[in-house]
Amino acid sequence: MKILVLVKQVPDTATKIRLNPGDTAIQTDGIKWVINPYDEFAIEECLRLKEKAGGEVVVLSLGPSRVEEAIRQALAMGADRAIHVMTDAVIDSQVAARALAKVAQEEGYDLIVTGKQAVDDDQAQVGALVAVELGLPQVTVVIELNVDVESRRIRAERELEGASEIVELPMPAVITAQRGLNEPRYPTLPNIMKAKKKEVKSVPLDSLGVDTTPWVRVEELTLPPERPAAKILTGEPEEAAKELARLLHEEAKVI
Amino acid sequence: MSDMQALLDDFYGLDRELSPDEIQIRETVRRFVDQEVRPHAGQWWQEGVFPVHLIPKLGELGVFGPTLPEEYGGSGVTGVAYGLMMQELERGDSGLRSFASVQSGLAMYAIYRYGSEEQKRAYLPRMASGQVIGCFGLTEPDAGSDPGAMRTTAKKGGKGYILNGAKRWITNGNLAKIAVVWAKDDEGIIRGFVVPTDTPGFSAREIHTKASMRMSVTSELYFDNVELPEDAILPLSKGLGSPLSCLTQARFGIAFGTVGAALDCLQEAAEYTKTRIAFGRPIAATQMVQERIVDMLSRVVDMQLKALQLGRLYQAGAMRYPQVSLAKRDNARGALEVARMARELLGGNGISVDYVPMRHMANLETVDTYEGTYEVHTLIVGRDILDENAF
C-alpha cells in the first residue's frame, strides 16, 4: 500500500505568540516549531497501516526550509521518504491544497492521511480541499480506521458532538485524523540516525505549475485581551464552595 | 515550554553549536522523560523504587550504548548527542541517568573495549535493548578513592578462576543479569570479569538506607568462591587503567547529566519566584532573589560550556582524562550548588519532594562523590598541570 501523509510544521502550542501592531503574520523568531499534533496521529496511523499491510509511507510537507526539521521528525518516526514543497511565500489553505494535491497526483497513492486541522491557524480546510482537488472520497475527524487491503475498502469511525458515526468508503481516499485515533510513538535513536539517510526530495512551489494566488488574505491579527486577574475565594470551606458554585453558574456559566 | 523556560535552557545560544540530529535526539529523550518519568519521579524517589517497567522502553529509545557501532546494538551517535541524552535523563532524576550511565558507560563500554569478539556479540546487543542489565563493581568496603587497594581476588582454579571478595555501593547490583567485576589475579594485576549474577556463590544485597539516589538501586555484592570459566575474563583488561578508562566514559556523561538536574532546579525556582507573593509582590521582584537566580544561571552556563566543549573534544578523539575530571568535578559541584539555591528560594515548599530541588540536591550529593570525589578530581587535575602526585 502506498500512503501519503501530509504534515504541517506549526509553532509549539506552549510558545508565546508575539505580534507587532499591523502584523498580518506572527513574529517567527525564537519560536519553537513542532509537527502539528493532529498530523502526528496521522503519521502514526500510516505507520501502523504499513506495518500491517506493507508498502510505503511518504511524507509531504509545504513551507520554507525550516520545515525540513518536521520532515526529519516524521522520517525518524518511521516514514520511508519525503517530499518538501519549498516556498517562503505566505499562502492560504486553497493554494496549499492545490500544491499538495498536485504532488499527490503525480505519484498516485492508495491513501492520503493528515490531521483534522493545524493548530496554528485552525482552519481545518486543507485535508478536505485536497480531497476535492483530487476528486476523492474523504472522511474527516476520524477516531478509528480499518482498512481492508483486499477489497480496497475503508471503514472509519468519526467523532460527532455527543455521538459517533461509522462510514464506509472505497480507496483511494483522504482521511483526516482526530485525537484518540492512536498514541503516536517516539522517534527512537536508531530511527533518528536512519532518517538521516532517507530521501527528502525538494520541489520548488513555482515548479508545480499551480495557481499560487491566494483567495483569502489576512487583514489583521490581534492578540486576545489580557486575562483578568484570578479571583481568590477566602473563608470557611463550606462558604467558599457555595460561592464557587454560584460563580461558576452565574458568572462563568459553565455549570 | 514558556519563553522564560526556553531562555533559561539556552541563555548562551548554544543550540546553534548543535547539529539538527543532536537537537532531535535531545528533544526525543526530553519528551520521553517528561511523559514517562517527570509525573512520578517524586513518588518513586520517596518509595525508593526504580521504574523497572521503563527498561525496555529506554532500550527501544536507544539510550543504552548509543555511541557504539550498529553491529553491537548502538547507533553510532556523537559524544555530544550521548551527553545530551544523559542531560535529559538527569533532568528527570539522577538515578535514571545513573542507571543508563552504568549500563552504557561502565558495563557495556568495559565489554566493548576489553572484551573478546564473542563476549561483545554475546552481551552488547542484548544490553543495548535492555534485556540484559549490567552493573560495574569496582568500589569495595575498604577501597573507594583508592581502588588499587582492592581486596577482591580472582585466582586460577576450578574451570578457570575462583572469585572471592566483596564490592559495595554498586549501582544496579540487584537488577543486573551480569556484573563486570574488577579483581586481582595471581600476580596481583587488576583484571575485569563478566560474572552472570546467577553463578553459585554470587549474592547481592540492596542498600535501603540511602537518603540520596533513592530512585536508583545500589547494592553490596559478595563473591564466595564464585567459579568462573576461562572465557569470563575480559582478555584485553590489564591493570587499574582498564576500569579507570571506563570511569572516564561515565564521568563524561556526568558532565552533561548534571546540567539537566541544574536546569530542572533553576527552571522550577525561577517559575516559583514569579508566582510566590511576599510583602505584596512576587519575590522575583526583589534584588536578592534576582541575584540568586542570576548566580544559578551563571553556574548553569559555565556547566553547559564545559560540557559542550568536552563533547567536541570527545568527538575529535582529542579528549584527555584530566579534562573530563575538571568537568565532572565542577559540574557536579555546580549542579549541587544550584540545587541548594533553588531549595532555598522555594522556602518551606523546597523541603518537599512535591518540588524538584530537594530531590535533585540529595541525589547530587552522590553525584559529587561517586565516579571520583571532588577531591580526587582536584588531585587528578593538579597532578596533570603540576606534575606532582599528591594522592
Ligand SMILES: Cc1cc2nc3c(=O)[nH]c(=O)nc-3n(C[C@H](O)[C@H](O)[C@H](O)COP(=O)(O)OP(=O)(O)OC[C@H]3O[C@@H](n4cnc5c(N)ncnc54)[C@H](O)[C@@H]3O)c2cc1C
Ligand atoms: C549511590 C552510589 C552509587 C555508586 N555506584 C557505584 C558503582 O556502580 N560502582 C562502583 O564501583 N562504585 C560506585 N559507587 C562508589 C563511589 O564511587 C565511591 O563511594 C567513591 O569513589 C568514594 O569512595 P569511598 O566511598 O570509599 O570514599 P573514600 O575513598 O573513603 O573517601 C572519603 C573522603 O576522603 C576523601 N579523600 C580520599 N582520599 C583523599 C586524598 N588523597 N586527599 C584528599 N581527600 C581524600 C574523599 O574525597 C572523600 O571526601 C557508588 C556510590 C554511591 C554513593
